[in-house]
Structure formats: structure tokens, C-alpha cells
Amino acid sequence: MGPNQGFGGTLWMIFHFALFASGSGENDRNFKMCGTWHHGNGPLTLDHGLKRGCSNITISANESSLSIHGQITAQCQNYSVIELGLSPEVRERPFCMYWEPLLDHLWVEVNGKIHTLCWPSGLQGNCCTDLSQGSNKGTAEYGILNATQHGDIISPLTHPAYEFFGEMINCKSKFCDEASKGSGDKVNMIEETVMRSKVLGNVVLPCALSTVVEMEEGFQGYNITLPAPQGVPPQTIPSVHLPSCLKPLEKKKVKVVCTFFKNSTLFQVRTNGWNSKADDNVIRILEDVVGITVENEIITNLAEPIRIGFHHSVLPKSHSRKCVSWDTKKDPAEVTWKTEGCETIQKGAEDTECRCNHLTYFAILVQLVPRPVRHLEALTVITSIGCATSMLSCVVIMIFLNKQRRAMNPSTAVHRGLAMALFLLSFLFFLTGIVANVGGNKACWVFGAALHYALLSSFSWMSIEGLHTFWLVYVVFSPSPSPYVWHLVGFGLPAVPVIVLLAIGKVYGVKEVVSSDDVDNSYLMCWMDVSPGSVGLLAHYIINLTFLAVVVLSGLIMLFLVQRKIQNRGEWRRNKVAFISIWGLSCLFGTSWGLEFLDFGQLSEFILFLFCILNSLQGFFLILRFYILDRMRKQTGSSLDVSSSTASSTRKHMLQE
Template sequence: MGAEFKGTLWKIFLFALFSPGSGEYDRFFQMCGTWRHGKEKLTLAYDLQRGCGTISIYANDSFLSIRGQITTQCEGSSSLDLGLGPETEESHFCVYWEPLLDQLLVEVNGWNHTVCWPSIQTQCCTDLSQGPNKQVDKYGILNISIRGDLLSSKTYSAMEFYGHSIDCKSELYDEPNHGSRRQFDIHAWTEEPRMSYKVWGNLSLPLALISVVEMNKGFKGYTVALPVPQELTHPRITSVYLPQYLKPLEKEKVNAVCIFFKHSTLFPLSSNVDHNDIRILEDVVGITVENETITNLLEPVKIGYHHSVIPTTHSRKCVSWDTMKDPKIITWREEGCQTIKKTSEETECQCNHLTYFAILVQRRTGPVPHLGALTAITSAGCAASTLSCVVLIAFFCKKQRKAKEPSTSSTAVHLGLSIALFFLSILFFLTGTVANVWGGDACWLFGAFLHYSLLSSFSWMAIEVFHTFWLVYMVFSPFPKPYIWHLFGFGLPAVPVIVLLAIGNIYGVREVVPSDDFSNPYLMCWMNISPGSVGLLAHYLTNMTLMAAVVLSGFVMLLLVLRKIKKRDEWRRNRTAFLSIWGLSCLFGTTWGLGLLDFGPLSEFVLFIFCILNSLQGFFLMLRFYILHRMRKYSGSSFSGSSTVSSTKHHMLQ
């Protein structure tokens, strides 16, 4: 991050700009106009190269394009779909160019599209002057204005401008000719005492406000306040605390740069995100140290935001822009930042690295009624299931050592399901504790294990379905070897989890919001399933798809088995019929199908039944096998460790 800013030049051109007579910064370019087009599909296209030459803004019936040489670090070509043209066949647009930030922004009908992201450069392409332009009769650009001054009301097919390249150091700072300097005293609006370093001052640009602090030997930390330029009686203040560990020990003197961006729209969310549910708060702050990449700080950087009131129905999280990925794609991540919610209008972000920081506000979706009661039920059920699975595992291990074929395969299947349910129960029981005590770093790994145990449990339930089909309909066929079951039950679920870990930003802390107290959410380690996220897509492709497949196959197999045994004398006994249906339902995971019925007036009732049945699934399985064992022992038959279908095969079909 620090290398991007060419740190030593910050002091030079900022200090120079605060000399007497420097005046308001006027190298910023803004051209606005009306784009006259057709009613068909519209496209914004750009083709940029590095350098400082000619930039052309071209428009026709369907394309608005920007091409040429104007940037120092941004190049490439792309196009954006703007949708169908309005009925008026005219769209207002503006092109903003900030040479010091090397940032190009295009606004069309109120929507901002950042073409080049901000990054301070040593060479500035500025002083854009108008070139020759060609008039047209119908489609093109009209009502053209430059920085608010009307240039022409005629219609042109393209507007051309020539840039002038300057060296920021030589053009903005020339010590022999400038004489004395006026140093901005930041202590006039901060309470911190003066340390052994200099504050070079603030620079107000049309798109950003910049403050530079020179950290000398003996730097002990400092708070920089960045006033937000708003038309309010009491403007909001964003403060940045720079810890002493920010200064590299091997350097005598180094500059820290804080950039406050006046428009959060310069850092938009991805286009597939619902902006009604999630948005970036007004203020975005960038922090860097010249020529340094700062990570894993011993003491965090603290950014204090004073913002508009955030309703209790919305959540807020401190996020940072991941600059390690494609700089053309904004990737906000929570890792490395802690959110301190002070008031409804004040939030502090504590982060252990440097980049761009913001607050992500998201409308809480799907508040859960009776969350406290459901949490208590689930915790108690998971605790009972964990202990029950321990008993089952010990029981099947003992039987597996004594049993002979073909029962060994059946016992291996039941043992695999018991192990998977054991891990699912104990991890779900501990997920809230891990999320509250250790937070995001631990939740990243814990959430992945919890996801794996869920997929493994579903896989073993699917194996139980297939195994039952094998027992009932392929009586004389040999059983597959136990290692085949283990490969599909334990090995296959690891594949999607490994892929999601490689993608990143999938697992972490998730907030489950109670409907009666939005300000006190339940924290758990799970997947990030916010609207429009990759985690939500992964949730549907892995969890929901596999669960639906298991439930559907379980119901089908249940009907087929009952069809086989319903004519037997034993089936006519109510207890035997109930035990058969109940046991097979537990074994096949059909109770998970209740999760698909969580809607409508019975939603709360279904939610309670879902939590009770599935959190106690391990206990129910232990109870089932215990009852079968007692029935066989009572009847004098040996227990083979098989499924209910195998049991009914011995008691009913034979």
C-alpha cells in the first residue's frame, strides 16, 4: 500500500501548496453535458493508456466512450451495461478527473462509475485544454460545461482535450523561488500535545481531503482530525489515531498520509449487491506510510467515525479494501478490523493494517423470533446428542470387532454417521463461544470445520439411504467395502470446503438477529451469507442442494421400505409401525426437510420443531439402536448392528 503513494513526494507538493498565494487548487477537471441517444441498450466504454496526451469523450446513439492517454497508473479497456435508454432519449453525465489522485470518475444519470481508482502519483497529467470538436445533427453531446461554466449548447459527436504533464516535485515545489512557507498548525483543532515531528498540513481537493504527518525519532503516536466539509452547523469530525508502532524502527524519519474521501461512491459495492440492503457509509479514509506495507500492527490504527444515525434494524461493520487483488474490483473484507459501536452516531474501527477503511451498513434480514429460547433448546439438544454419539461410537466399535460379514459393512455405515453427527453436534454447541471469545480469525477455521461436519452428516445420511436400498432390493449382492463408504462420507465433503477456503472471505462471524432486540445479535461461526455474496451462492449450492437431495431420497426410500413390510403381521402392531417410521426418519435425515417449510403462519412452530428434532438427532439414533438391541435380545436373536431395514428384514420379511 505504501509503495503506491511514492511517499517522499507527499511532503514536497503538499507543503508547497500551503505557501502564500497558492490559492484554491484548480487543476481538477470536470466536464458535464447531456448525452442525446436512442432508446435501445446503452453502454459506457473506456479505453485508456498510460501517459499524458489526448483524451476523447465520444457519444453516439448507444455508446458513451472515453479513450486516450491521461493516467499515470491506470490502463485497460472495458465496457459497462447501462440498461435501456430513458424515454426522453437524453441522459445527464459528468466526467471527473483528479490528476493528483490519478482518479477518473464517470457519472451517468446519477450513477457513479469509477474508471481509475485513487493512487497518488509523481507525474500529474493536468491543465486539460479543449481541442477541435466536430458538430453533428442528432446523436452526441450537448449543453457542455467545464467546471460549471457553460461551454457550448451545440451538439458534438466528441469532445477532445489535450493534457499537460507536470512533475509534481518540480512544478509544485521550487524552494529558491517560494521564500517563506506557511505551515498549517493542526494543533489548533486537536487536543494532543506536540511530539517530535511535524504536521505538514491539509490539502483540500474536490474529491478528497489529505493530511500528512512527518514521524521523526521518538514518535509516540498521534491523533489526526479530518473535518468533514458538509453544510452543517456542526460538521462531523473523522479522527485517525496513528500508533507509535506505525513508524519503522530502521528509519529516522517517515511520512504518514491520511486521505479522507468526500464521496463514498468513489468506492462502490459490486453491481450484484442490493443497494437497499447494504451500503458503504459516507466516509472513506485511506492511510499509508511512504514506501512501506504495514500489516499486523502490535497496536491498531483507530479511525473514529461520526456519522448519521444508524437504525437498530441495521448492522455496521468496519471493513477495509483488499488492495492485494485486482485494483479495478472493490473487495471489502472484515479481516483485520474490529468494530467498536460507541453510539448510534459514532463508530470506532481498530485495524492492524493500512489501506482504505469504511463502515459497511447492512439491513438486518430475517430476524429470528424467540432466538433466546431456540438457542437454549439447540444447545441442550446438541449437548445430549454429543454424549449420545460417544455412546454409539463406542457401541459400534465394540460390535465391529466382534461382527462378521455381511454385518461389518452395516456397522461401518452406522459408525460413520455417528462420528459425523458427533462433530456436527459438538461444533454447533461451541460455535457461539468461539465467535464471542476469539472472533473472526478463529471463526474462519471453525466455520469451515462446522460446514464440513454438516456436509459429512448429509453425506452419511445419503449413504444410509443407499445402504438400505442395497439391503432390501439387492439381497444377494455383496456389500461394498467399508473404505468406499468412508471415501464418500468423509472425503467428498472436504472438496467444496477446501475450494471455499481457497476463494476466501466465505467463513467468519455471522450475526443472527433476534426479532425482539436488534442491538444484541447472537454471534456464531458460519458462512457469510449476506445478500449478493459468494457465501450465499455457496450456501445454496452445497448445503441446500445436498439437504434437498438427502430429504427427497430419504422420503422415497422410506415409502419403498414401508411398501415392502406393510403386509407383515408385525407391521400391524402400532408400536412396531411407529418404531419403523420413526427410526427410518432419523436415519435418513428426513427431519431436515422441515427447514424447507419455514414460511407462512406456521413458521415459528416449524422452527421450534426443526431445532428440537435435529439438535436431538444423535440422541434419537442412540435411543433407536438401544430399543432394537433390547427387542432382539428379548426375542433371542443376535444384534447385527444393521439398520432398521435390516431389522425388519429379520423380524418381518423372513
């Protein structure tokens, strides 16, 4: 599984001993005793006699024989003498004895050659382990010198024998306890151990249930029903389909292990490509995790995918589910989930199928969609008050502009168009929650489209304000386009994408805004369906964000150009005029909407509050600017008519109006 497979037995041994040989002496589940055998110059043998049970084991050596005798195995009972065939010239040979009680596996390595005394016979329930050293025998001419246990020196002297005593424990339970305390690389050891157990069929552990299948020549695929824990209905257990392309062509036989983990706490959750800022209520792994590995192989880019069927409880509509796999290319000590390489097939409210082109651990990642909003109630109150204030302000602005002496000149027409668009946007947004709760999807199909149109129309008029200002400042000898042209662009252009989306259908409807304080009590509004993979989400990125980017960028550009043009005038040197002019033009050109692109990182909550305050009160800021400039006009007695026919008047008062 992952990168660990390709390294073969050597890397596995390193991980295995790192897991179970972290200390020496008592409480070591796996035993390793090494030393140097000092012998004579005659023929050498390995003598062993092993019995079932749990008492003691003696490792001894003399002039011609290295002996292993004792009662520590669960299934193995073996007596034999092995001719080592070593040359007599060398009088000292390094050796090590290894004991894996969980697999009932015992082997001895003498002078670099391995001799297996007990082969693995499945995973043992009760086994003899926690081998503790007894008293050393006296020194002798021939025997074991420089003896160590798990790398710790027992004695540098030559002793004829060492004795170790064992205790009977529940080996499977302790194995799972050790794995649960570790990180991702230790979880991986469960499947590696099952693979080495030499068992076909089902293997049961307290923390995992495995099925071992041998793929032979002519393998046509296989459906696996994983074993169910006691008391768990079999229909709730994941199912696995192994495709025919899973078997490597160059091998006649190869084993595959499918492991079912009912408790996902063995896997520390990190995500790649998902919102990792969220807490456990926002993003989590469902309990079931399935691991699949092929013996000594790294499997990627399968022509036909692995299919894993998960059965789970019914998920709320506000939750999104996605198939994920453990990204083993990253630090193996951490479990990092990724979505790449897996396809999610939702087969109902309680069933999800994952189709993946590689082997590793697989699970279902659940995330609230959209991301829950903190302080939603406060933001709703602020927005409602701001929209109500802006509606009233826009009405006053339109009355004020209609009373101007030049009510139909281009500048006044542009201001009035923006005020009308902002009024419509504030009015519809103020009512969107009421309509969603009362009318449901049917009413929101029309109301959401109207709200979308009002938003795009406001963006259009903000861009028109910037372009019109630039025209008056830089193109003073050419008349501004007719108000009818501006109205066609400001009110006509936004209708085109909205009509297209209405024709497509299933774009507008009820949208849930989830509160992080109460995820089960969402705020409903009429808007676009922006769920992952929907047409509404694609339209949001292509239409809404494009309009917004045009508004913000053009507004900043026009603001810079206008400021550079008039910064040397006398009025600019008065701080009050400069401040009010820049602030007012910023409101007109819609640059405050650029805060939408800053909603990330540590300032996310502050930006969200600032965004709601500035944009919901945009109508109020406009009337405030008109009022202040009107007071300044009366105090100075100067004309503030921005559409004066003379170039000098336009350039002098453009910034103020």
C-alpha cells in the first residue's frame, strides 16, 4: 500500500521493529536476542526443540552446537538438528534469534543466513510474549559473548546459556492497542502483518477485519464481502470489487488484502483540497475505512477502477460527501486525505460508491456545504439595517436628482440609474429571507433571478459611473453618450445572462446559509444553486465574479486616473474636499466590493463584517456625499454642475460632483 510496499521486506522489518522494539526488557511484544557464538573448529549445528505453551526459552551454545529450546509457541511444535555447513577456520559467528508471537513465527539468523524454525500460522489470540531475562549462567570457554536484547547489551562476557521467561497475553488486543497509539505508518502495519500471516480468507482483529484473496493466472475480478464485527448487520459492511487488471501480469500468484476499519479514530484527519480550517462539525471522516493492498506492489493508474461500496446513515442535505484516499506520498506518519484519483457515485441517501484508480486506504469525507458562517445572526441584522437605510437613501437621492435644473443631463441620468439599481438590490435582498421561508423553491425561482439581475445591474452602473467620470475629465471636447445608451447598458445587459440561466433551469432556488453556532437551523434565502458540480456554481464563477472583477478593477483604474488629473488644483489642496471626493468616488465606482476577494486567512471574519457594513450601506454613503457637497456648494456659492458645457467648469468641479 502506497510507497511502503515497494521497499519490500527490509523496510517492513525496520518499521516493525521500530513499532514493537522501542525499548528493551519487559513488555516487548516481539523478541530479538543477538550475540556472537564462540565455538570450536568442528562441524556446527543448529539444535532446536520447541513446544506449545508459555513458560521459558533457553538460548545456549557450546563447542559445536547453537541450541534453542523452550515452551513459548502457540501452534508450533518442532524438534530437529540443522547442519550449518560453516567453514571451521573462523571461531566466532554472529547470530540473532527473532520471535513474533502474534504470527507464531520464530527464526534464527546465523552468519547472515536465515533458518526458520516456526513458520507463521495465522494471527494468534493468546500468545506467549513479554519475555524477561532470567539469571545468566556462569562463564565458559565456548558460548555466547557480547549478548544483546533489542540492541541493549546484556553481557560482554562469554556465557554458555541465556534464559528468558514469557507471559501469556491477548496478542491481538495488544497489537491493536499499539497501532491505535501510533500514527499513519503504524496503522499500515496491520495490513502488512495480515499479509505475512500466510492465511487466506478472513482474518479477525479487534481493530480491523481483513479478507485475504490470492489472485492466480486467469484472474477475472472478484467481489469481496468483508467480514462483519459481532452485532453489526452484514448489509452495513462495505463491499469491494477487484477488477481483473489488478493482478500484475508478470506474477503467477499474488495476494491482495482488503481490510475494514470500523473505527476511523486510527486515522488522523488532514485534508488536501478541502477546507481544513473547519472544525469537526464542518468536516469529518465517516466511521468506515477500507484499506486495499497487493503483496509487494505499488498499484496506480488502473485501467478499470476499484469499486468500494459504503453504507452509512442518512446525511443532512447541508452535508456534501466525497470519496477520499490516504495520500501516502506525504509524510507516512500523518494521514492526509485527498480527493484526486477517486470518483464519487451517490447511490442514494445511505449508499455511496467510490471508484478509485489506485490502492491505499479509502473513506467518505463529509463536509458542510456551504461553509458555516460565524456570527451569522449579527451579520444578518447588520445587513438588514443597512439595506433598509440604503433603500430610503436611494429614494431621497432620486427625488433630489429629479429636482435639479438639468435633470436629464448625462451626469444626473447616470447617478439616478445607479440609485435605482441599488434601491432594487437593497429591496430584494431585504425580502429574500421572507420569500424563501414562505414561498419555497417555486417563489425563489423567480425571486432569485430578480435578485441576481439587481446585483448585476448594480455592478453595471458602477462601471458606467467610472467610465462616465473618465469621459468628462479626459474627453472634455466630445459630448458624453446619450442617457439612453447608458440605460441600455446598465439595465439591459444584465438581463441577458439571467434570461439564459432561467431558460437552462435548476439554477435559482432556496439557498441555505449554515450558522456555525447552530448547524441544524440554517438561514434560507433566494439565490443561485452553487453546490459542487452544479450549473449555478459554474455561472457564479463565469458571470458574477467576472462582473465583480470588472467593477473593482475599472473602479480602481478610474479612481487613479481622475486623482492624477486633478491633484494639482486648488480645491485638492483643501483636505476636506480631497477626502470627500476620493471617498465619494470610491462609493460610486464600487471598489468596496473588492473586499470579496480578501475573505481568507486570519482576517476573514473582520473582512466579512466590513464587507456587509460597507456594501449594505452604499446607498446611505451616496446620499451623505451628495449632502456634504451640496452644503459646500452653498457655502462657497460655486456651481457644482458636473455637466457644464465648458471644459474649464467640468475640470474644476468634476471631482466634487
